Amino acid sequence: ETGVTQTPRHLVMGMTNKKSLKCEQHLGHNAMYWYKQSAKKPLELMFVYNFKEQTENNSVPSRFSPECPNSSHLFLHLHTLQPEDSALYLCASSPGTGNTIYFGEGSWLTVV
């Protein structure tokens, strides 16, 4: 138990579907992150939120839409994804940006 909880753990969706990934942290942290982990590729930072404000968007396609309603919750809304978007999506949090990052267990996404 890392204090960062992701749901669902596994998701299969069609290319025309709309779905969302949810992340909740119970650590009192102010920064939250979405990372993408694909096979045989380095971990890719997607988005950073600090005190609910987006501070980093690492050239992520608009079919991925993040939402951070408060410092404890982070969503990743998915719409019209492509098969190459299939990956493990990792949520993480830290006390602030530049501090140690704590990861959730990830959401495995398969786009068919």
Next chain:
Amino acid sequence: AQSVTQLDSHVSVSEGTPVLLRCNYSSSYSPSLFWYVQHPNKGLQLLLKYTSAATLVKGINGFEAEFKKSETSFHLTKPSAHMSDAAEYFCVVDSGNTPLVFGKGTRLSVIA
């Protein structure tokens, strides 16, 4: 600019023998350095971190790493490998004003 190079994509050791996972970094500033471990189907777990205090850092599960500025290295070691150590290991550098940079990972196999 900062970067991380994990020198081996795969390391295989016998149970009970020492583990050495190599990491070299490049950073314009005095960095913080981390090692994370990822077991199959799990998120990333922090093993240890260096933040400019003692150069020999002890982490969880008997792992330790030594920061060597002259060699720009932060190699991870363990005196005696256990079967449960089989996982993917990531070296990470943080220079404070840019997002964390992850290495490509080293897969550790432990042979009985």
